[in-house]
Amino acid sequence: MKPFTWRRVHAGRAFGRRYRRCSRLLGMLLAALTVQPWFAPGAFAQSTVAAGDTETGATIGANEDVLGTTIGDSVTAGGVQNVRSGGVASSTSVGTGGEQAIFAGGVAQSTSVGIGGLLVVSSGGAARGATVDSTGAVSVAAGGVASGTTVSGGGRIDISAGGSATRTTVLSGGVDSVAGTDISATLSSGASQTVSSGGTASATTLLGGAQSFIDSGGSAVGANVDGGTLNVSAGANATRTTLGAGGIDNVAGTDLSARRRRRHVERLVGRCGERKHDQWRQGERRRRWFGNRRGSQ
Structure with a gap:
């Protein structure tokens, strides 16, 4: 172990003062960044x-x-x-x-x-x-x-x-x-x-x-x-x-x-029903056509 000398003691004291100053400044800066609500983005409304x-x-x-x-x-x-x-x-x-x-x-x-x-x-x-x-x-x-x-x-x-x-x-x-x-x-x-x-x-x-x-x-x-x-x-x-x-x-x-609004009600459902319905409509058209021809004669 090296003996303490005046030079080493003086350097240690100077370094300690500088360290304490830096630590205080750093603490103040961190407090300003994290504690103050006005610094948070969006928390302060502009006029x-x-x-x-x-x-x-x-x-x-x-x-x-x-x-x-x-x-x-x-x-x-x-x-x-x-x-x-x-x-x-x-x-x-x-x-x-x-x-x-x-x-x-x-x-x-x-x-x-x-x-x-x-x-x-x-x-x-x-x-x-x-x-x-x-x-x-x-x-x-x-x-x-x-x-x-x-x-x-x-x-x-x-x-x-x-x-x-x-x-x-x-x-x-x-x-x-x-x-x-x-x-x-x-x-x-x-x-x-x-x-x-x-x-x-x-x-x-x-x-x-x-x-x-x-x-x-x-x-x-x-x-x-x-x-x-x-x-x-x-x-x-x-x-x-x-x-x-x-x-x-x-x-x-x-x-x-x-x-x-007219509601369309399908009486005959399914393909078979639709086919029968179409056949019925065609038969109606034929009967009306022949009926009109006989009447004209």
Whole structure:
């Protein structure tokens, strides 16, 4: 073992001080990287997502303006995400007390409106493929467009005068309120649609147990009633209604060109039955032809 010298002792002390300083700095850096939540990607919502920027997985509890792109954001109570011209918000989740507002030139794709959440589509805005859960709501203002919306039980979609919705699916317990234009909506059993004065529902499909109420001044065009019920109030108009099996058309107003779909019932089944049926039809044609000739003579 070598004896301690002044040089070795001094070098050891200097190295120890430097080591302790480096270890403290390294510990502070690791704490900043791992402990602080604001450093985690997506945990901090910007007040403005500029054009060309992308925000992913942010939680929004205040106002945010979107001019760029957001993916998978969550809007919590008191938060409002404003999607403005050029902005695209994809897969946003709107919770209780939260709101997503789509303005002219803005687009929302696959927004999920949870319990107590609200999606507002203003003039010039577009919402595509939104889903609405219990007590959630979609409001389509004049000039706004909502397409491919799915409304679950307890949820609703409200289409104001001048607004439009296409391919809406309303499940049991959901509500479709129409004061504007509603095209190709499908209502399942237990769902309801109300068309108020000035509103028009076109090509609506009412499945078994679904109800559509056309109030005075409202109109239904080309409704397909497959087991559901179409209620046309006094002063309301319906045209080209098609009634399927079990469909009901309650008319106190006007229903023009309503028709019941002809059901083809095949009495003779199997190849043998079809052959006999064809032979019977040919025999009928011959008998009619010969009968007509004898009558003419």
